[in-house]
Amino acid sequence: MTTIHDDDVEARVRELFDRQASAIETGERIWGDAPHATVVNLAEHRSRKRWIGGGIAAFATVGVAAAVMFAFGVNGPGTVKTEPPIGSRTNEPAVSFVTNQVSLTADNFVITANGMQFTARNVELMVHSDPGGDDYQTLEVEWTELGVEQRLYIYFASDGNDWWATEIRTRNGHADADWIEYLGSRFRTPVGSAFTGSVDLRPDDGRDGRLEIENMRLMAFKPPAVCENPTSRYALFSPYSEISSGGYTAELLDTKTCKVVTGNAYDITWTAKSGDAEFATEPCDEGAPTACSYAGVAVNKNGIAHITAKARATGEVVAVLDVPMRDFGPPPVTDNPEVVDPNLVEVP
């Protein structure tokens, strides 16, 4: 048996990839040469950004905020000012942006940019989070209003004890959209608690713009909802509230500790409850064995992914989870819905 050093293996990997890449003939391609398309249905909206799924804001009343666990008090650095009610908008419906990781609800919300005011009301929102990890995650809200793209992105950090926002961005209200940035740490709050207060921010670089949020309740690094009011000993958790083609994880949590179950006692399987998809699964591969499954997903038709955790010894089902499944959808509606790019042809 030949003994190989670790450095040798790495060197062989590099050489293999170099030699394979050099041998792949690619030729020259011109956009529009060959049929490469997807049918463009301009009447539908693209459902997600990149590969990250997210929840859709569905709540419409302030009463929903009661479901968000919050505590009062602001500690640490922050530039929040508690303002009197903003203008005459207090009769407007509340705003709610909620994902598995972050909740933002408020009585009023306005982005002022390019002389226009964006309220994110009566528009279709795309709300999602980059679930990140233990020290990073985001809240990303996107929509079209007043004929231009608008976004609210909040970036969060945590040291395990507290969480806080490190940066907020919105769009500048122009057709060729650019960012307006609100830099600096804000909303520092203990993990497990929500920040409450009103927000009135202007860009640090003196650009035209303003972000106002009245009576905001903001919580990042939320514990999984399945641990909040558990109805059973175990629960399946996936960081994404919607999946499309890509890679996703599902973890079996002990709802008493809200930790992933360790060991090899459980099998997690993925199937299409409705719609059509293919799943290639493997362990999550994070060191010691845990009840965690990673699935490469290919969605062929919108539907529901059904995830099941069973005890290996008895076959007993201990937890199930259904997650909406969406095919990577068509482009968003344009201002001129009759225009179809001539390079995009229908796949036969």
Next chain:
Amino acid sequence: MAAIETKSTAAASPPADFADFYRDAWPGAVRLAGLLTQDARAAEDIAQDAFTRVYPKWDRVENAPAYLWTAIVNGTRSWQARKHTARTKLPLVASAATTDFEFEMFGDLVAALPYRQRAVLVLRYYADMNETEIADALGCRPGTVKSLASRALASLKKGIEQ
């Protein structure tokens, strides 16, 4: 290690239009898809599909090469989930230093790795991505990237030694 062409364009001024981006990034995209799947036939389809996903967002995407990589990684992941007939092996450029036979066998070992282990190797040793970039592309934590790489190299080492 030569960086993938799409990565190098991220530092330079972006091409004037999508057609220029497509022409310039196509070879690197095919190579990345080929290495991730270790299948010569799948590479062009996956690369083309990735560009098709980038095109509608061209005016809004901030970092087109990074978005393209992500689309390619996702595409190869979806491809992995589907059932396939026998793999179409990638060709090898001849080398005076090692025999093609040895490297073909080594290529088989790499192709037999679980997808994410193989993807970590490709993104680290071919695309020169750092741990955070790899974690972002695969949708996992940086710690998982280390674990995947370690297991992949250990499997390959065992395969070579046997």
